[in-house]
Structure formats: structure tokens, C-alpha cells
Amino acid sequence: MDKRLEQQIIFLENAGWASSKIELLAADASFRSYHRVKLNDRLAVLMDAPPPEEDIRPFVKIGKYLSQLGFSAPRIYAEDERRGFLLLEDLGDNTYTRVFATVGDEEMLYELAIDTLIQLHELSSTTTVPADTAPYDLSRLMTEVALIADWYLPTIGISLSGDARSSFDTVWQSAFTKVADKQETLVLRDYHVDNLMWLSHRTDTARCGLLDFQDALVGARAYDLMSLIEDARRDVPTARADKLIKRYLDACDDIDEQTLRQDIAILGAGRHAKVIGIFTRLAERDGKSQYLDHIQRVWGLLENSLQHPALADVQDWFDTHVPKDQRIIPSIKTE
CATH class of the missing domain: 3.90.1200.10 (Aminoglycoside phosphotransferase (APH), C-terminal lobe)
Structure with missing residues (x-):
């Protein structure tokens, strides 16, 4: 199994999402990628931001700030700063x-x-x-x-x-x-x-x-x-x-x-x-x-x-x- 995929699975298990299905949503102009996570009727988004190229801390900081002001930034369900994973609220597909x-x-x-x-x-x-x-x-x-x-x-x-x-x-x-x-x-x-x-x-x-x-x-x-x-x-x-x-x-x-x-x-x-x-x-x-x-x-x-x-x-x-x-x-x- 790919090492990064193995780390994703362990992160999701620790977050209470064991045995969930992972589907690639998008990759962007950075090293980040986004995956939709499904577990029964629950949905979330996994952000994969591999260090050292990426750092999840700014996203966490700004996301929490925006949420505190009442804006619709994705809520953060779980985070692993060392490995570069976030489990986020799924805001859907309607960009x-x-x-x-x-x-x-x-x-x-x-x-x-x-x-x-x-x-x-x-x-x-x-x-x-x-x-x-x-x-x-x-x-x-x-x-x-x-x-x-x-x-x-x-x-x-x-x-x-x-x-x-x-x-x-x-x-x-x-x-x-x-x-x-x-x-x-x-x-x-x-x-x-x-x-x-x-x-x-x-x-x-x-x-x-x-x-x-x-x-x-x-x-x-x-x-x-x-x-x-x-x-x-x-x-x-x-x-x-x-x-x-x-x-x-x-x-x-x-x-x-x-x-x-x-x-x-x-x-x-x-x-x-x-x-x-x-x-x-x-x-x-x-x-x-x-x-x-x-x-x-x-x-x-x-x-x-x-x-x-x-x-x-x-x-x-x-x-x-x-x-x-x-x-x-x-x-x-x-x-």
C-alpha cells in the first residue's frame, strides 16, 4: 500500500472514520489534494497537505477565525499537524x-x-x-x-x-x-x-x-x-x-x-x-x-x-x- 494512503487511513481511523470510503475530489496548484470521505450517511473532506511542502497551521488558524466571525469556512473535525492532514466539513459540490x-x-x-x-x-x-x-x-x-x-x-x-x-x-x-x-x-x-x-x-x-x-x-x-x-x-x-x-x-x-x-x-x-x-x-x-x-x-x-x-x-x-x-x-x- 502507498505510504501516504496508509497514513490517510490511520488518520481517519483515529478520527473515528474507520472503514470509510475515500474518493479524490480535487488537486490544486499546490501540493495539496482533497478527498471526499464517506462513512454510512456521514460526509467529510480530507485535506492532504504533505509536509514539508505544505503546512496546515495557517488554514486552521484562519478557518477558525472566519468561523468565529460567522462566515462559512469548513468546520474542522480532526487535525494532524505533523503529518499534514485535516478532516473538514463537506460544503458540497456547488462551487x-x-x-x-x-x-x-x-x-x-x-x-x-x-x-x-x-x-x-x-x-x-x-x-x-x-x-x-x-x-x-x-x-x-x-x-x-x-x-x-x-x-x-x-x-x-x-x-x-x-x-x-x-x-x-x-x-x-x-x-x-x-x-x-x-x-x-x-x-x-x-x-x-x-x-x-x-x-x-x-x-x-x-x-x-x-x-x-x-x-x-x-x-x-x-x-x-x-x-x-x-x-x-x-x-x-x-x-x-x-x-x-x-x-x-x-x-x-x-x-x-x-x-x-x-x-x-x-x-x-x-x-x-x-x-x-x-x-x-x-x-x-x-x-x-x-x-x-x-x-x-x-x-x-x-x-x-x-x-x-x-x-x-x-x-x-x-x-x-x-x-x-x-x-x-x-x-x-x-x-
């Missing part, structure tokens, strides 16, 4: 993505996602988040945006000179200084339709189930809003995005629209550059070439963000060093 595919009410679900963010930002602040939650600071933003230079550009045949790489850092640092010190709320970081669940039997914002929040940081409130409306895997029409921004602003009358849109542009540009690098790395290093299918969309999102005046120098850098005809899907052979 927003799947509901949309069955002609679900997209407008209502997007509005629910916005309302959930509004409530999170009302309840979460630097005084309430777990004390050891790291900030989404300049250093982290710069580390992320470097992924496009370190992974994507070499893959498409662009080798930056020392001066070009130095100017890359300079223009991004200048842009990020406008948002890096905004430690306003908990930022879930991957707040998009693949990680949101439709829980029709619950009420109010509890109907929006939350997944994949283990990388949460403390940062600008614009980030998760941007992540929702500028989705790497799904086209969101401009009219819908504007309507959702307006809904957010109407509920948060202490926010200046111009500042919010600037933050969305800057944070969006950084995220999209990061994602282009990550998707390239997933294909080249990990053999997960399916992520390359999204790169053209993400380039479009990045180009749109770069049109904001606050990013003029970043746009000039890309126009000089990565002309539009070179913004291509990398050709990577995977075995």
Missing part, C-alpha cells in the same frame, strides 16, 4: 463555477460574494485578526511580481540585462508604495469563483462558503475585490465589474472611489504579473500545462491594469522590454 455552468443566477451570486467581502471588511481589522498574520507588505509584493521576470520571460526567450532587471524593480516598487502600507483587513488572496461555494440552505452571507484561504495576509481591502472581478480563469464583463464596485462603495461610504480604483489597478497589475509567472512555473517545473490556457486572459487583465496613470512607468517598462507581439503562451513540453 460558484459549477453553479454558473448550470445557468445559475450569476448576478445574485456575485452580489452575495461582494456582500460577504463587505461584512468581512467590517468585522476584520488589524485589531481582530490573529496576531501572527503577516502583512501584505512591499517585500511580499515585490517577491510575487518577480515571478514573471524569473519564470515567464526566460521561457519565452527574453533575457533581461542587469539594468533592465533593476529598472523592473524600481518601477514596481514605486507603484507598490501607494498600497503596501495599507494594513486594513484580512486579505484571503484567492477570492474568486473557484473558491466560493453556494450554500443555499444557509442565510445571509453564510450562504457564501469560503475555501482556500490558508495564504491570508493583512493588507489592502481592494485586493479581494480585485481578485473577484479580475479572474484569471473566467471573463467578467466590465459592466458587471463596475456594478460590483459600486455595490461595494455604496456600502462603505468612508472609501473614496478614485483611491479604490487606483488600488485595484495597482494590486491587480501585481497579481496578474505574478499569476503569469506562477502558471509558467506550474507548467515548466510541475508538468501542469493546463494553466497555460489562461495566460492570454491574464495578459489582457495586466494590460488593462497598466492603463491606470499610477502604473505609467510600469507600462513603459513592459512596452520596452516585453512588446505586445512577445506576450505569448509559452511553449513548454511536459511529459
Whole structure:
């Protein structure tokens, strides 16, 4: 028997789920995998997060915090920190993505996602988040945006000179200084339709189930809003995005629209550059070439963000060093 499977079985036995059936639900862009566990009429989800590549402690910490605030993060039934296992509440199969595919009410679900963010930002602040939650600071933003230079550009045949790489850092640092010190709320970081669940039997914002929040940081409130409306895997029409921004602003009358849109542009540009690098790395290093299918969309999102005046120098850098005809899907052979 595979050693990891044997460890799963022992963990489930110790958790009171002996002789349960285990079915793979999904694997994601990390080393984690998720399995549905069935025992008679009981259901749960097994998160397999093998150390040292993965660490379940952030998921446990943030999940408990979100639950305490009344949000629908999966309840934790059992945990094994040393081996990297969690037994979680099964929130079902109705991700927003799947509901949309069955002609679900997209407008209502997007509005629910916005309302959930509004409530999170009302309840979460630097005084309430777990004390050891790291900030989404300049250093982290710069580390992320470097992924496009370190992974994507070499893959498409662009080798930056020392001066070009130095100017890359300079223009991004200048842009990020406008948002890096905004430690306003908990930022879930991957707040998009693949990680949101439709829980029709619950009420109010509890109907929006939350997944994949283990990388949460403390940062600008614009980030998760941007992540929702500028989705790497799904086209969101401009009219819908504007309507959702307006809904957010109407509920948060202490926010200046111009500042919010600037933050969305800057944070969006950084995220999209990061994602282009990550998707390239997933294909080249990990053999997960399916992520390359999204790169053209993400380039479009990045180009749109770069049109904001606050990013003029970043746009000039890309126009000089990565002309539009070179913004291509990398050709990577995977075995």
C-alpha cells in the first residue's frame, strides 16, 4: 500500500472514520489534494497537505477565525499537524463555477460574494485578526511580481540585462508604495469563483462558503475585490465589474472611489504579473500545462491594469522590454 494512503487511513481511523470510503475530489496548484470521505450517511473532506511542502497551521488558524466571525469556512473535525492532514466539513459540490455552468443566477451570486467581502471588511481589522498574520507588505509584493521576470520571460526567450532587471524593480516598487502600507483587513488572496461555494440552505452571507484561504495576509481591502472581478480563469464583463464596485462603495461610504480604483489597478497589475509567472512555473517545473490556457486572459487583465496613470512607468517598462507581439503562451513540453 502507498505510504501516504496508509497514513490517510490511520488518520481517519483515529478520527473515528474507520472503514470509510475515500474518493479524490480535487488537486490544486499546490501540493495539496482533497478527498471526499464517506462513512454510512456521514460526509467529510480530507485535506492532504504533505509536509514539508505544505503546512496546515495557517488554514486552521484562519478557518477558525472566519468561523468565529460567522462566515462559512469548513468546520474542522480532526487535525494532524505533523503529518499534514485535516478532516473538514463537506460544503458540497456547488462551487460558484459549477453553479454558473448550470445557468445559475450569476448576478445574485456575485452580489452575495461582494456582500460577504463587505461584512468581512467590517468585522476584520488589524485589531481582530490573529496576531501572527503577516502583512501584505512591499517585500511580499515585490517577491510575487518577480515571478514573471524569473519564470515567464526566460521561457519565452527574453533575457533581461542587469539594468533592465533593476529598472523592473524600481518601477514596481514605486507603484507598490501607494498600497503596501495599507494594513486594513484580512486579505484571503484567492477570492474568486473557484473558491466560493453556494450554500443555499444557509442565510445571509453564510450562504457564501469560503475555501482556500490558508495564504491570508493583512493588507489592502481592494485586493479581494480585485481578485473577484479580475479572474484569471473566467471573463467578467466590465459592466458587471463596475456594478460590483459600486455595490461595494455604496456600502462603505468612508472609501473614496478614485483611491479604490487606483488600488485595484495597482494590486491587480501585481497579481496578474505574478499569476503569469506562477502558471509558467506550474507548467515548466510541475508538468501542469493546463494553466497555460489562461495566460492570454491574464495578459489582457495586466494590460488593462497598466492603463491606470499610477502604473505609467510600469507600462513603459513592459512596452520596452516585453512588446505586445512577445506576450505569448509559452511553449513548454511536459511529459
